Amino acid sequence: MDYLPKLNLFINGHEFNYKFFETLECVSKTWSQREAAKRLGVSHAVLNRRIRDAEDKLGKRIVETTGAGSGLTDYGLEILQKYQEYMQRLQGREIPVICGGHISSGLMEVLSSEYGLESHVYRTQDESAIQLAQRDMVDILTFDDPVQAFMRDLDFTPVAYDHLVLVSGGGYTPKSMDDINGMSFVEVPGSSQRLAWNTLDENGVDYRVVELVKSPYEALKRVQKNEDLYTFLNSSFAGGSNVLENETKHIISLVNLNPENLVLKDFIEFVLDEGQQIIRDEGFEPL
Known part of the structure; x- marks a missing residue:
């Protein structure tokens, strides 16, 4: 079953529905209000009214007439770009995003490369990665410190030990x-x-x-x-004294935020099986 998201946005306290943003998108592509109206299946008068109502509410021109036809002003382009950014977050990602602490995400980058998984890997602090995940911008969330997952009652998967x-x-x-x-x-x-x-x-x-x-x-x-x-x-990152080895042993873990993705499911099974030798080679202690 396919799902197609539609998005309403508030701009300066005024709510605009997806039809307005589709209008901006169509005008930007066709450079013609009449052609945009035709493609959207509405009359030119309806399309023009959408634009004028929005301009009245926002107090700025959104569409302008040029020698080439009708196009978006800089302000109109800014609105459209912001809408497109939000839409990209709602729509499925073709390439999975892995994000987490510097150590755990680095390990996942090696494992995804060995597995042959094309992915975008972003290294940051655990808390910053959680914020991105809360915005639905992450498929696999990784943790350097297990306490972050415990604090949020997340269903995490241990993948290695480190100290x-x-x-x-x-x-x-x-x-x-x-x-x-x-x-x-x-x-x-x-x-x-x-x-x-x-x-x-x-x-x-x-x-x-x-x-x-x-x-x-x-x-x-x-x-x-x-x-x-x-x-x-x-210890997987740098050499040094093991004076606190026992006291600082901890789990490197991940959370699969896209469990319906079969490719990610197979990848995690690889991490927990054949990937354990790679984990050892990278300086971690396997499970």
């Missing part, structure tokens, strides 16, 4: 938590680093977070440039 290592630009390797006292750290907010901070706090370790960055890549660069700085990063 955090302490990374030092100067090459120092602490042998116990006591050796971490007095260290200055670079933090990646919204990441699985929370496992390390919670562990240090619970054990009364004296440490300081002196800088915040947006990604593990930035954290690694900052530490490499300053031997007095430290950070915690996933």
